[in-house]
Amino acid sequence: MSTILVTTEIPAPGMDILRAAGDVEVRELDHEELFDACASGKYSVVVSQIRDRFDAELLAAASIVGVSNYAVGYDNIDIAAATAHGITVANTPGVLTDCTADIAMLLMLSTARRAVEADSFVRAGSFTGWKPELLLGSDVSGRVLGLAGFGRIARATARRALGFGMTVKFCPRPPGDRDVSEDELGEFAGRVEHASWDEIVTTSDFVSLHVPLSESTHHLVDAAALSAMKPSAILINTARGPVVDEAALVTALRNGVIAAAGLDVYEREPALEPGLAELPNTVLLPHVGSATVSVRSEMARLCATNAAAMFSGNPPPHPVNPQAWARS
Ligand code: GLV
Numbered sequence: 176m177s178t179i180l181v182t183t184e185i186p187a188p189g190m191d192i193l194r195a196a197g198d199v200e201v202r203e204l205d206h207e208e209l210f211d212a213c214a215s216g217k218y219s220v221v222v223s224q225i226r227d228r229f230d231a232e233l234l235a236a237a238s239i240v241g242v243s244n245y246a247v248g249y250d251n252i253d254i255a256a257a258t259a260h261g262i263t264v265a266n267t268p269g270v271l272t273d274c275t276a277d278i279a280m281l282l283m284l285s286t287a288r289r290a291v292e293a294d295s296f297v298r299a300g301s302f303t304g305w306k307p308e309l310l311l312g313s314d315v316s317g318r319v320l321g322l323a324g325f326g327r328i329a330r331a332t333a334r335r336a337l338g339f340g341m342t343v344k345f346c347p348r349p350p351g352d353r354d355v356s357e358d359e360l361g362e363f364a365g366r367v368e369h370a371s372w373d374e375i376v377t378t379s380d381f382v383s384l385h386v387p388l389s390e391s392t393h394h395l396v397d398a399a400a401l402s403a404m405k406p407s408a409i410l411i412n413t414a415r416g417p418v419v420d421e422a423a424l425v426t427a428l429r430n431g432v433i434a435a436a437g438l439d440v441y442e443r444e445p446a447l448e449p450g451l452a453e454l455p456n457t458v459l460l461p462h463v464g465s466a467t468v469s470v471r472s473e474m475a476r477l478c479a480t481n482a483a484a485m486f487s488g489n490p491p492p493h494p495v496n497p498q499a500w501a502r503s
Contacts, residue, residue, distance in 0.1 A: 179486055180218040182209070182227050185245055189475030193222065196483035206233075213237035220486045222478060223251070231256035240503045241485035245478045247271055247465075250388040250415060254496050261502035265481035265491035269327065270473040271465035276331035278464045279383050279413045280339075282437025283320075285458045286409050287381075288312040292455055313380075313407065313434070316340035321370065321379030323349045323395065328413070329385035333367055344370040344379065349386065349395055376403045381411060388415035398423035401432050409435045413464050416441040421448035428454050439464050 178198040184190060193199045204212060206228055212218060213229075214236040221242045223229070229242060229252040241263040242252060249266050257264050285291060289312045296302060296310065320336045322329045322345040333343045343363075347353050349372035357364050372395075375382060382404065386392045396410065397420040404410075410433060412419055421442040427433050428451075435456040441447055444462060451457060465474060481491035490500045 177219040177486075178217055179220045179222060179482055180212055181222040183224050183245075185222065185475040185478060186471050187475065188472070189222075189479040192476065192479035192483055196479075196486050209233065210236065213239050220482050222482050225251050227251060229253060229257065234260050234262055237262060241265065241482070241491065243478050243482035243485065243491065245474060248387060248415060249495050252495075258496045258499045258502070261499055263485060263491060263497070263499040263503060264495040265478075265485070265493050266495050267474040267477040267481075268493055270477060271470050272327045272331045274467050274470045275328045275413055275464035276335055278439055278460065279328070279332045279385075279411055280335045282411045282413065282439065282458055282460070283336075283381050283383070283409065284315060286411070286435040286437040286456070287315050291458050313409075315381075318342070318380035319344060319378060320381045320383060321375035322346070322383055322385055323372070323375065323418075324385035324414075325355065326385060329383075330363065332383055332385065333363060337366060341381075343367040344375055346370055346372045346375045349375070350391065373403075376400050377405075379408060380405065381409050383411040384414040384418050386414055386418060388417055392418050394418070394420045396420065396424070398427070401427040404433050406431060406434065408433045409437065411437045413439045416444050421451065424448070425450040425454070428456055 178200050179193055181199055181201045182204055184201050209227055210233045213233055216238045219240050221239055223242050223244050225246045225248060231253045234253060234256040239262060243265045244252065247266050247268050249264055252264050254264060289310050293310050316339055319342045322333060325345045325347040329345060336343050345367055347355050352371055355369055395418050401423055424436060425448050428436060437458040439460040440462050465471060477493060481493055484491045
């Protein structure tokens with residue numbers, strides 16, 4: 176009898192949905208143990224986390240039919256290899272769009288207005304009264320926000336930024352480009368500006384990253400991109416850590432090449448690039464873009480529903496590689 180493998184317990188109602196579908200085993204595994212578990216024949220579906228790496232070797236040896244990732248991103252899984260081996264991958268799209276855009280906005284506001292520094296200042300007992308030049312920051316309203324990407328989360332960030340009176344530019348597929356029709360622009364037609372990646376980098380006051388991690392976006396923001404930015408620019412990353420060359424970022428922040436950075440994700444998460452945590456011009460969050468009670472619960476529902484469907488021999492409602500189902 177086959178079993179659903181869950182690498183970390185997911186919030187309610189996820190575990191109930193899974194247990195109603197079949198036998199469930201919760202096991203936190205390192206990469207080697209995950210490899211052996213997937214190859215063992217004991218499990219047909221894995222409910223995974225973004226730290227679980229499903230590389231080509233693991234997928235070639237695996238006897239599973241599906242992976243249900245508890246995330247919208249799936250760069251931890253080699254999708255081409257999964258498809259080649261008839262392994263369907265499913266994710267949790269849509270439900271975390273607004274809360275992640277909120278975190279992008281929070282990082283813009285808190286870096287520009289030095290909220291973390293100001294909070295530490297008060298807690299340290301240093302606040303001795305209002306002063307004309309105490310903790311001056313930079314404006315948000317009236318400034319240019321450059322978006323890398325124009326998917327769901329970028330658009331939700333654009334909506335918020337327009338509400339703050341910002342000018343919004345976007346490059347839909349950096350470092351390259353692609354056409355965007357008026358239809359695709361929808362509510363944003365005439366309100367945001369399609370720009371090249373080069374223009375985003377050189378003209379934005381805030382550059383906010385909303386691209387999936389892929390070969391073409393790995394180190395999209397490298398030393399060259401950082402040095403092309405305005406010295407007053409602020410970099411925001413709520414996407415994936417390796418989109419930014421974190422060593423180059425530390426050097427740039429230290430030397431005033433750009434003004435500040437607000438990060439929710441890291442290149443070698445959970446490790447931080449040496450020097451990053453010591454910089455006062457950073458706001459650093461522990462990958463909490465989707466971390467609200469209701470969103471994590473909704474993600475759990477989608478993730479468990481995907482897994483339960485595959486376990487019962489049906490295609491998942493939110494497949495990443497639907498073509499794999501036909502091959503399984
Ligand atoms: C979180 O980073 C996700 O991809 O859902």
